Each structure stands twice: as structure tokens, then as C-alpha cells.
Amino acid sequence: MTVRLDWAEFERTLLDGVVRFVGSAVRDHPGERFYAAVLDHVYREEDGPIALPSLGINSVEALAREPAEQQAELRWNAPDWDLYRDGWLPDGSTERWEQALTAEACSGTTRQWQATFDRYLTTLVRVCRRARTTLRRNGDTHPDFVVVLLDDEHHETLIKRVLTAGEVRRHFPELDERSVALAGLAALPPADRAAHLASLLGTFDGPLDRDTVEAALRDLGPAAFPALLSLLRTPDRAWQAAKLLADIGRPDDSVIHALSAELRQTDGPDQEWIAVALSRLGRLDLVLDQAESLPPDVVVGAVSAPYTSFRDDAVAPPPLDYQPLVDFIERWPTHVSALGQRFAPGQGACEIAANEVDAAVAGLTSPHVLVRWHAVKVLGRRGLGRHVGRRVLPLLGRTVRQDPDASVRRLAVLSLLWWRRDSLHLADVVRQALEDPAEEVRQAAAAWLREQHEPV
Numbered sequence: 001m002t003v004r005l006d007w008a009e010f011e012r013t014l015l016d017g018v019v020r021f022v023g024s025a026v027r028d029h030p031g032e033r034f035y036a037a038v039l040d041h042v043y044r045e046e047d048g049p050i051a052l053p054s055l056g057i058n059s060v061e062a063l064a065r066e067p068a069e070q071q072a073e074l075r076w077n078a079p080d081w082d083l084y085r086d087g088w089l090p091d092g093s094t095e096r097w098e099q100a101l102t103a104e105a106c107s108g109t110t111r112q113w114q115a116t117f118d119r120y121l122t123t124l125v126r127v128c129r130r131a132r133t134t135l136r137r138n139g140d141t142h143p144d145f146v147v148v149l150l151d152d153e154h155h156e157t158l159i160k161r162v163l164t165a166g167e168v169r170r171h172f173p174e175l176d177e178r179s180v181a182l183a184g185l186a187a188l189p190p191a192d193r194a195a196h197l198a199s200l201l202g203t204f205d206g207p208l209d210r211d212t213v214e215a216a217l218r219d220l221g222p223a224a225f226p227a228l229l230s231l232l233r234t235p236d237r238a239w240q241a242a243k244l245l246a247d248i249g250r251p252d253d254s255v256i257h258a259l260s261a262e263l264r265q266t267d268g269p270d271q272e273w274i275a276v277a278l279s280r281l282g283r284l285d286l287v288l289d290q291a292e293s294l295p296p297d298v299v300v301g302a303v304s305a306p307y308t309s310f311r312d313d314a315v316a317p318p319p320l321d322y323q324p325l326v327d328f329i330e331r332w333p334t335h336v337s338a339l340g341q342r343f344a345p346g347q348g349a350c351e352i353a354a355n356e357v358d359a360a361v362a363g364l365t366s367p368h369v370l371v372r373w374h375a376v377k378v379l380g381r382r383g384l385g386r387h388v389g390r391r392v393l394p395l396l397g398r399t400v401r402q403d404p405d406a407s408v409r410r411l412a413v414l415s416l417l418w419w420r421r422d423s424l425h426l427a428d429v430v431r432q433a434l435e436d437p438a439e440e441v442r443q444a445a446a447a448w449l450r451e452q453h454e455p456v
Contacts, residue, residue: 005104005116010097011123017089018055018131018147023140025057025083032059034141036171037131038078039124040150047113047382047420049102050120052094053149056084076150076172106420110383121158124149128162146171177207185216190223198227201240214240218247218315225255232262232274239273246280247313260286263294271295275302280311284324291332300338303328307374309348320356320378322363322371329368336370343370345411349377357388364395372399372408380415382422389422397429406438413444417451427454 022037034057043051056078066074074080087094105116128147135141146167149158156175160168169176185193193216200206200213208216217224224244231241242262245255256278263274263286275287275294279302287294287302303325311317329336341347352360356378363375376399379392396419399412413433416423433445434456449456 005100007119007123010101011127013089013093013097014052014123014127015130015134018127019134019138019140020090021055021085021088022057022131022135022147023138026140029059032061034059034145035063036076036145037147038076038150039128039148040078042121042124042149042151044117047106047110047418049098050105050117051098052089052101053124054078054084054086055088056081058083076148078150109386121149121151121154125158125161174207178212181207182212190220191226194220194224194227198224198231198241201231202237214244214247217244218313221248221315222250222252224248225252229254229258232258235266235270238262238266238270242270242273242277243310243313246277246310247315249281249314249316249318251281256281256283256286259283263287263290272298272301275299276305276310278302279305280314280318282318284328288328296335296338299332300335300342303335303339304342307350308342309350311350317350320350320352320359322359322366322374325371325374326366326368329370340370343373345373345377345407349374351381352378352384354384354388357384357392361392361395364399369405369408372403372405373411376408376411376415380411380418382419386422389419393419393423393426396423397426400426400429400433400441406436406441409433409436409438410440410444413441413448417444417448421452424452424454427452430454431456 018037018039022034026032026034037055037057039053039055041054043049058075058078058081062082063071063075078084089097101116101120105113105120128149132141132145132147135145135147136143146163148171149162151158156178159172159175163171185196188196197213197217197220200208201210204210217228225248228241228245231237234241242259245251245259259274259278259281260283263271263278266274271294275298278284278286284302284306287299291299305311306318306321307325329339343349360375360379363371364379366372366375376396379396382389384392393416396412396416400409400416403409403412413430416426416430427449430445430448431454433441434449436442436445446456448454
């Protein structure tokens with residue numbers, strides 16, 4: 001049965017908590033001019049727990065007590081403020097509301113989780129706006145006082161949802177500068193835009209951050225190739241250019257030729273990223289042709305690249321294919337130990353799409369442990385859909401019971417955990433794993449049963 005959160009009561013509780021906290025702080029510090037309260041650090045795990053934000057309030061006087069050179073940075077850095085709290089709701093109800101919010105988010109599909117989180121952010125936006133109005137009406141704050149919701153992932157969007165355009169210009173002028181810079185970029189021809197964006201890679205000042213610059217270059221597609229290829233000859237910039245070339249994909253002969261040439265002429269991190277780019281673009285063969293003259297880490301990094309989370313940055317990742325990995329394991333067995341460190345539990349694996357499930361399922365029966373490690377991990381995604389789950393869950397259960405490698409069995413238990421309630425019918429299989437000879441498997445099984453509220 002779907003859990004229902006009382007959103008109206010939830011919003012009233014959050015609003016009351018913000019108003020009480022701010023009002024109390026203002027009364028406890030007479031004579032100080034408070035300029036803002038901030039809700040921030042909205043912790044969440046996709047398809048998992050969602051927490052309430054922290055709450056802080058700061059005054060002009062408190063900011064003035066800080067060193068002058070740090071004031072700009074501290075103005076909106078709430079965790080460094082004196083008045084900053086995690087549990088700020090009245091009657092200590094934070095945990096109860098977090099449990100209710102998480103329960104509703106996780107009671108359905110991954111789409112429900114996202115819809116619940118989006119509704120939660122909208123609720124927080126309304127709380128900020130209503131709290132400001134209430135505090136002003138109560139006489140606790142002056143007209144310029146603002147209540148802001150800050151989040152790294154949705155920073156600009158949430159600020160603009162809470163504040164008016166004039167307030168954004170006054171309090172966050174960098175967002176206006178960003179808008180102007182983006183408009184200027186859009187007016188440039190693609191080649192000029194690519195050249196300008198490439199010049200910004202590696203810079204830390206200015207209105208456009210690294211993520212924005214890289215995303216804009218990816219969006220340009222092959223039009224960005226000339227600008228990025230010119231950076232391949234620039235030490236400490238070549239790695240960024242190589243990564244973006246791999247992210248864009250669709251390489252022409254000039255891209256492959258340039259990467260191959262620079263692989264022979266560079267060293268250090270630049271060389272490894274160039275090797276990774278060739279591998280992600282389907283030309284691992286060009287790296288392996290030079291394997292005897294390349295550092296082992298460069299070779300191993302290139303072989304593992306199509307299977308790591310870096311693949312997820314690609315505009316259109318190549319389909320999952322274990323054959324290059326198998327060929328390498330069988331041809332260079334001396335590198336398997338180092339390669340295993342790249343695939344070990346805890347290392348980030350790529351996310352696969354539903355059309356790649358066949359390849360991953362085939363990987364479950366590979367004679368090579370590294371392949372089975374990876375296959376088990378990438379199949380532990382509830383976002384693949386219940387139709388995939390109906391096929392995959394029994395196979396993961398079989399892996400828990402039968403795989404000869406303890407680390408693969410453990411990973412299979414953890415992958416079942418990610419499927420949450422869809423895997424409940426396998427509780428007996430996991431309970432049998434409590435008798436597994438490997439301690440790591442027994443611990444994973446116990447954790448799964450506790451998470452599913454099943455008896456251990």
C-alpha cells in the first residue's frame with residue numbers, strides 16, 4: 001500500500017519551525033540587523049533517504065566581525081554562521097518527518113521518488129516565501145530580510161523561485177553575471193563559442209563554473225572538436241580536452257589521429273586520460289598496440305574506462321560490451337591484479353540502460369571474476385524498471401546461492417538491496433546467505449534483512 005504524507009501538515013510544521021527559530025534568534029540578539037535565514041544542505045540519496053535541511057540565520061554585525069577578505073565567501077555559507085542548527089523543528093519531530101518523507105518517496109517506483117523529491121523542494125520554496133511574509137508581518141524582521149533555499153544541484157533555480165528578480169540581482173549578482181555570459185555565448189557562432197569555452201577550461205574565476213563550461217562544450221558536439229584538439233598539446237589541459245572528446249563521442253579521423261599521436265608524446269595524467277578517451281571511443285586497440293611501452297596504470301585505466309562511472313558523462317555511451325575486457329584478461333593475465341583494483345567493490349561502476357541488460361546478464365556467468373563483479377553491480381538498479389526486475393532478480397538470487405567467489409555473492413546481496421521491496425520474495429534466499437562461509441556475505445545478508453525489516 002502506498003504511504004501518504006500529509007503535505008499540508010508537513011508544510012505548516014516546517015513554516016512554524018522556521019518562524020520560531022528566526023523569531024527567537026532576533027529576540028535573543030537585540031540591536032543586530034539580520035539580513036537572511038537559509039535552509040540548506042538538503043541531503044538525499046536517489047531512491048533512498050531524504051532529510052530535512054539545516055537552518056541558519058546571520059546578521060550584518062556577525063558578518064562584519066569576520067576578516068574582511070572572507071566576508072564575501074561567508075555571506076551565504078550558512079554552516080560557518082554562529083546560528084546554524086540541524087534539528088530546528090519544535091518538539092524534536094525532525095526524525096519522524098524524515099521517516100515519513102522517505103517512506104512516501106520509496107514506496108513506489110524510482111519515478112515516484114523523484115516526483116516526491118520535486119514536491120518536497122516546492123514545499124521548501126513555499127515555506128521560505130511564507131516564512132518571510134509571516135516574520136515581516138510579526139515585526140520580527142525588516143523588509144529587506146530574505147529566507148533562501150540553497151542547494152548545490154539546483155542552486156540557481158531555487159534561488160530564482162524564492163526571490164524576485166530584483167532581489168536576485170541585489171543578493172546574488174553572480175547569477176545575473178552568469179545570465180549575461182550565457183547570453184553572450186549563445187550569440188557567438190559555434191566555432192567561436194567553442195574556442196571561448198575551451199579557453200575557460202581550468203579557470204576558477206568568472207561567471208561560468210566548470211560544470212557549465214563542460215556541459216556547453218558537450219552540447220556543441222563535433223563543432224567543439226577543433227578547439228579541444230588544440231588543447232591536446234597543452235600540458236595540464238590535455239586531460240580535460242581528452243575527456244570531453246570522449247564525452248561528445250562521434251569522433252572523426254582527425255580526433256582519433258590526434259589522440260593516438262599525443263598518447264605517444266605525453267606522460268603523467270594527460271597520457272592516462274588520452275588513453276581513456278581512446279578506449280571510450282572504441283579504439284582500445286590503439287592503446288594496446290603500445291601496451292609494452294606505456295605505464296601499466298595507463299593501460300589498466302584505459303581497459304577499465306568503458307565500465308566506470310566516467311562513461312555516464314557521455315552524450316551517448318557505447319553499449320555495454322565485455323568482450324574487450326575478456327580479451328585483455330586472457331591476453332595480459334599479469335595485469336589482472338591491477339585491473340581488479342579498478343573493479344573492486346566500492347569503485348564506481350557505470351549505469352546501464354534497459355537495452356544493455358542482456359550483456360550484463362551474460363556477464364553473470366562469465367568465467368572471469370572481474371566481469372561478474374561488474375555485471376552484478378550494474379544490475380542492482382531499480383531504475384531499470386520492474387519488467388527488468390522480474391527477469392534479473394531471480395538471477396541475482398541464483399548468484400547469491402551459487403557463485404564461487406565470495407565477493408560476487410556479497411555484491412549480489414547488495415544489488416538485491418537496491419531493488420528494495422521488489423526483491424522481497426527473495427528473502428529466504430538472503431536468509432540462507434546468513435550461513436555463507438564468508439563473513440562478508442553473512443554481514444551483507446544481515447544488512448539486507450534489517451533494511452527490509454525482515455527477521456534476521
